[in-house]
Amino acid sequence: MVEHEYTKEIVCPHCGHEFSDSWEYDEESGEIECYECGLKFNYSRNVSVDYSTWFECPDVEKEHDWGEWSCRLI
16 A cells, blocks of 8 residues: 655555646545556545735835835935
């Protein structure tokens, strides 16, 4: 038995075959059959969310000193 958790692709726990088309499985979980060994297994999708933040300076056309993540006019 091959156990895989948190891999980038679905991996068959029977034979280790990696599904390069994992993105096509749009359900959060389910049962599928391996292309290689023909055995069925269950999968679940784990989703992670990341955020990015920034600010927009209202005087973007003027020359600035961007040190220390500030928006000071020169």
